Amino acid sequence: MEKQPLAVVTMAYNETVLLPIWLRHYERQVGLEHCYIIDHGSDDASTKNIRANIIRLPRTPMDEDARAAAVRDFCSALFLGYNRVLYTDADELVVPDPNVSPTLKYCAATQNLPRVLTLFGVDVVHVAEEAQIDLSVPISHQRQFARPISTLCKPTLIAGRIDWMHGFHCITGHHRPSFGDIFLFHIAHCDIDILYERQKKRNATAPIGLQHSHHTITPDVFVNHIRSEVALLPRRDVQMRKGEPHFERTKLRFSDAIERKDWSVEPDLWRIPARFAGAF
Template sequence: MIKKPLAIVTMVYNEPQHLTVWKRHYGSQVGEQACYVLDHGSTDGSTENLGDINRVRIPRSPQDDERRARAIGQFCASLLEWYDSVIYVDVDELLVADPERFPSLISFAQSSFLPAVTATGFDVIHRLGTEMALDYSQLISLQRRHIRFSSAMCKTVLIRQPVTWAPGFHCCTEILPDPCPNLFLFHLRYADLDSGLQRLTRTRVQPWCSDTVGQHQRLADTDWSDMLSSMSGLSVTEGELNESDTRFCAYRRSVQNSVSERVNERYRLDIHINGDELYHLPERFIGRL
């Protein structure tokens, strides 16, 4: 049976800004008809006009990351009946295959026959005091030029077989994570101070399945602002983000080393390895996110 090459999936609840970026980015990569938005009861109208993107409505319920990972895993597995590969990303995560080697995510997916691929992850950082508020209707890379390595964003994102994701989608049971040097995940949570605080206002008050989960989504404004300010003030380094870049290789190696110590654990990599400097986004990525 002939299958389509690649589908992209996300799940949202009232994410007007990030969904605008997600739609533009992935629609241009695979075509809107291969994009799937699981709408977890949005009430702000942001999922009403998605063009040819497939919208799947599910009932609103308290945030439960265990349930979410289970449901999304089953949904993505079902899409593998019609697609060779499926990508799941959160709505604030943009995947880019290295532009020096691949013109699109489709060409990257067709080049790999691994059962699953883990991206190398970076947070996009708002440099406070020097960069204006983010305009989500415009390309992110034309407004933000600094990124920070984050092992938490080294997620297993592309699958060619059904997998069992851990909550947060950092890893899965079936395959040991190994960050690919040619697939990059750019996380937008820290890309804008004001919109980040606005999102916190929503996530703090939304229902959760337990008082103990989702604490990073319920921080006080001052704590979140201080965290972003600290990241924004890191020194800046230049690097090409390829296998000749010693810092880049060292970050990937640190994740690989952490995996060897966690083979039998649910979270199979250390999600607390963070860069102690900011990378200046290499020119080849400008215009790609």
């Protein structure tokens, strides 16, 4: 029997709001039989009665290094049956450029892709004139803007064992990103009310061993900071296509930052191109 094209993996804890969105999205992309959820001790019923593959772990203190190692080992085991594996957090929706392919399955059939493909990551934001999100409708029909951030450009579409650093932002050792036509839309900030409740959960499960983690900021302070920052950012139309000068310059700047194990953020909000409407 031939290997399957692509498995998608996440690790989740009490993701009542975002996990259903993750499941709907990746069901369209690869099918639920190829989705794997490592449940880190959820007690809110969020991982009950779902058709994806569930791996249940007891709840332990949140250790980002141990989490990265556990995900690495699990993803490595999946290469017994899959050509490629994609790891995402529960608040990350990954799509190919709609002009290239309607689903991610084409990645495993494309011979010239690198062993590690870095996703181009953007933070979907809630601007003041937009209504509260309706999670029964695609987010891309309700949110207009996103902010590219190098730390969301994750090297998590892989064709072999990879040693990730905590947060899955970088790989251990020297690595310069190879970008393809794959985009990561980070949706944790797509709605102020969702962000507030998510930050409350983060406060209760802040990781050990990481000083000054954003998980420890109180919800009021965190939400007010995000709201104020978004309100001040200029807006720019960028089509996010290969060859577009501003897009290519941003990718180059982000590649330099990632190679240095540093970070970079775009000073503007980019309008989400119309071709992504309905894609996530």
